[in-house]
Amino acid sequence: MTDLILFKNIDEPGLATLDVYRARGGYGDRLRKALSMPRDGLVEELKASGLRGRGGAGFSMGTKASFMPKGQMDKYLVCNADESEPGTFKDRELMQKCPHMLLEGMIIAAYAAGATRAFIYIRGEYQQQADILERAIAEAKAAGLLGDRILGFDVNLELWLHRGAGAYICGEETALLDSLEGKRGNPRLKPPFPANQGLYQGPTLINNVETLATLPHIVEMGAGEYAKIGVENSTGTKLISISGHVMKPGNYEIELGMSSRDIIYGLAGGPGEGRSVKLWFPGGSSSPVLTGDDLDIPYDFNSMAKAGTMLGSGAIIVVDDQTSVVDVALKTAQFYRHESCGKCTPCREGTNWTVKMLERIKSGEATPMDLDLMASVCENIIGNCLCVLGDAMAMPVGSMVKKFRGEFEEYIEAARERAERELIASITPSVEVAA
């Protein structure tokens, strides 16, 4: 295991203040180094680091920055702090404990993107984290680290914190832009991509909190050193959030490529005595589930993709063998139905339909044929939607039906029997029905 990067000193008291952060090297030589590099050089450096976006899609950060057009125009940097993927809480940890690391990263990213205005879009529920960030922004402004001529360089950045108000879809970058523009958070058609027409139609670079917070360290270490951490195509360390049926839920910083078993059992303590892992979401609730047989897959972007799922936001949710897969599927589907923005047909209607089918399964009104129908509906959603929210329901639910078909069928039979008994009992109250 390599040294901690993002979580080094993370629990040090006062790290959220400018003084302590500076004492740990913040806003110092590395920021000067970044701002004294030519802009193209900095972008090249970010590309060379191999850093992939930590929000979920895993796109190369440097490449994304290089899409920003040159020339004089209003360009924007937006930090996606709408951390809403179920199971994910790593950005929260960074923002509440080390907000200045995010701000420093944003200064570097804004310089690389040529942006002079930046916004942090934080989910509305993170009120305490928003307060901490507001204080940090005020400190940084007062210290001349935000505003005009940062550290005496010809670099200007106006930065505001923007609070959302509770909508998962706003984590999708174009929905976030609509929301930041004061509209309903509906995803936009792509193309145009935000790098060409983003916020207020201007070129916009959008990155996740963890991605941005990593930048000061890449500059400090040098891209070459950073790229040595991790495995091919998955460089660096990653913050992962582990929750559900584990003994020690929490955030951990790991080197990519580590074995999943070491994470779930080693770091998080596993599901506890006498229980085993039935299924797990490797990258938030949107990722197709893996089973207890998949624990030896290395935890990195490519290995997860090869296993038919994804690393996503790095949120592992563990479900033990005491839990019914039908309940997990229904909870998952209900969440996406609730969070579907309603703009496109397959997602709006498909998530709703899937919930209704799962509810039928629960209430004993389904047959195993409904599993084929559900699989077909999920297929009809995948790839046909405006954004990925519909897929985000269809893929995990579809994977659960596929991998646990036997359990679903047993459940359906048991639920039907139960429903039948109840029905008979309700119409023949005088007759004792054997349970």
Next chain:
Amino acid sequence: MPRPELKEITFTIDGREVKAPENMILVDAAKHGDVDIPVFCYEPKLGAPVGACRMCLVEIEGIPKLQTGCSTPVKDGMVVHTATDRVKEAQQAVVEFLLINHPLDCPVCDKGGECPLQDISFGWGGGKTRFIEPKRHFQKPLELSPLIAIDRERCILCYRCVRFSQELSEDYQLILHERGAATFVGTFDGHPYVAPFSGNIIELCPVGALTSRPYRFRARPWDIEGSGSVCALCPGQCNVTFTVRDDRVLRVLARENEGVDDGWLCDRGRFAYQAIHVDERITTPLFRDGGVLRPVSWERALDEAASLLKKAGPRVGALAGGGTTNEEGFLLQRLMREVIGSQHLDASGVNPDDLWTLLDPELQATVPDLEFAHTVLVLGTEPVDDMPIIDLRIRKGVRRNRVKLAVATPRPSSLDANAELSLRYAPGGEGALVAALTAAVYGGDVVAPAEAAGADADAVRALAELLRTGGGDAPGDVVIVWGTSMLQTDGGAVAPALLKLTAGLNVRGREGAGLLAVPASANERGLLEAGVAPGMAPGFGEVPEGEAYHVEGIAAALRAGDLTALYLMHEDPLRDRPGSAGWDHALEKTTAVIAHAQFLSPGLEAHANVIFPAESYAEKEGTITHTDGRVQRLRPAIGRQGETRAEWWILGELAKRLGSDLGVLTGAMASKQLFDAVPFYKGLTLDAIGGKGLRWPADPDAVAAYPVPPESRRDSGYEAVPTPNGRLRLGTFRSIWASSEVEASPALKFLAPRQQVEMAPADARRLGVRHGEKVLVGSGGDGTTVEATVTLRDAALPGSVFLQTGITNNAANVLDGPLVEIRKA
């Protein structure tokens, strides 16, 4: 911004090579290859595609995922498949999803038979559903407004209606509540969706979720016929299709004409057809006998009218209102000039030389120019009231092409929010304002004329700067949208000043730039060109020397007894003209009042001797001329109601009885006479005008035939607006809803305006009146007052108040102005 140039490319669709303009949206380009890609949410008129319904998924070679045809611009060499298994599966899936909660109540749905959802389900759906859960059920239909019913079960959430409200008409009243599967269309806190263009959402709705309350259950698509014509209710002259069943107009739909209406209609145009079939309409000739108007035979009415005219000799005046066609106007002036021997006829009420000068084809902008100009100046008019359809066009230009919009009006404008710059001046200050603007463009004293207009000199300078630099360093394409009612004020100072301003902005002869007049009535330009103007023969020709009274002159001459008879075509001066007290007096003195009318308005009821029933615009045959010079054709959609007859025929019959033959046996012969008489209409035929109209200023031969307007006849002197001195300056406006058709249409009646007095909060505080309070507005002197409700407007210019005209009760034209007093009622 100038119009983009189009380049042609070749792409392949379903194995066929097709040519189309580059970057055309695939759904539209596919039509060039005769391929239909089904859509629900896509509607190019609504702006950028949203890709919401996912109905138009297609396969494009080289792109792994299916793409939405509504958002994909075609490129050279693109290879598209719309009928592969993969595409079909996706299409069937989307139709299946859409039908999950759709009630399939087609047998009782108004949209049945003309429903895109039916068509697309049939054409691209799987034909079966696997959804066995109960569908959602809601109360239905519900009122969304008095005009529109909403059925939320049927809604497929294509977002067209809310996009229209939010992004097209920009009233932003119709919204989506909630999100996801719970999303539904509604309004804020149960307020009705009432807006000038609300009815368009009925036509946009691809299912039966939004239906017209007046049309509900009146007909099935197979019961009806469509009949194309033009709406003649306002100067917008939008192209329409009348839905006709059993010789009754049951509905009006937009008939897209890019040069006129862009495919939209205002609610007056959409619903006022109801006034065609109301009992209040006059459908028989009426003659005043023993003080009472009684129905009489045509023979009797014509004889009586002829004898009254004979008695009056040449001492006859004539006025034509906005609903008069070119042919009717032309024949009216022949009757007056050739048969009766009177030169006293008018329509617009303004100096015809002014309009002659300003309607010069070299200065003429077109409606589509509003979309592509660098700068548009809205001057002295409120488009949404005066010519509603161009309000949408101006907004479109600002929204899509970043046209710079400036507004200079006395009353706060609904376009202020879209304008780069808004300027207020006092009512009556038109001449001074244009003079100040001209001075600011040329360099000169701005302060004095600005002060005389009650405007801020710096704002005038800023406006001039905007106009001068709209195209970068140069003015670029400037379109000035101006209200012809401005010419009625300030003793004629406006026209020369406006002419000078256009010279300073270099618009003469420039494509895409110029003046666009907003006439005060529907066919103002046509009537002027047909010769219904004092001292002006058809085509701005010469008339014999001698006195020729304009509107106010006619009133004065009637009062003085110099004229004894009045011929009114579609006009009641008591309601339609300023100074109603004077007109009341004049009509009192007039021996004979002969009118063509659809409705018995108060002035006619009190004073008319003979009334001929007038045709509605759906019954008329003839032409009208749009303000940008487009001659358009009215075609009868239904038979004439009751005993109503063609009005050209009435004029011909009167001429006969007075001893002349106008030589008109059919409507087409009247048109032929008109086209021959107006030099720049030469060569026009009804066939050539066709369904979309023909702009004569676009024809160089016609432009060459336009008689050269007189040199600037007057100095551009101006008068200062009066100082209030504790009183208030009176301005007037005419709402889009102020019309006899609105008052007569059962469905629109609720919109007929009540008098209100708009004022600045500062004035209200000084007078001690509150918002919503009833007050009396009087011009002092004779003690005449108008009762009105106070409406406070933050953006109103202190020192001025505004009242409505054109309404039947309590209209502002009883007040003389220019200053009024206000006291509590």
Next chain:
Amino acid sequence: MANIGHLTGEGLQAVPRYAHGSRVPGWDDAVDLTKDPAGVPDPAQVSVPADLRASIEDYMSRYPDHRSAAIPALHAAQKIYGWCSPEAIEQVACVMRLTPGYLTAVAGFYDQFDLQPMGHRPVYVCTNISCSLRGADELLASLQDELHDSLDVNLRGFECLGACDIAPMVSVEGVYVGPVESPEEIAELAAQIRAGEDPLPAKQLLKRACQDPNSGPS
């Protein structure tokens, strides 16, 4: 399969809904034809509290397009009025020069805005997967029992609040606490919520270490 048997049971709707399935009455409602259409409110006709106006104007000044201030402005108004009442929305619309419809559409999209009168103190119980696996649904049911008569509390189940490490957890007016598991703890928390006291001080998220979850206060 017992320990999360209530995973999808009663009372778990993420947001309280009306009988017709919506958070705002509307599905089954016609408009009120006696009302005037709702355009942009004229500043001369609507009065806005000075501090609300000032904060909205401050928000508007932060963005190139003033409409961006819609969400912060609605937060500010909801703080004053307890919910996004028609009056509150009209006032925001008046300052922002938007129609009240615009703001209603925005407010209706986001879970944190209430378009019906609610207790003005929001208490959210996360009922998403991770918290449910650890008993969130029982927690919500218990709190509902305890707090059903506290009218100023707006208690509701909520989608993932981003604190699965302290599952099952509660956000008490923005203060995250958890795990809240034992009946005693639930009762204590309910009492603190009712009294408006600092909720379970020892179990607040901000006091928890991240790297070794077992070393923090438990």
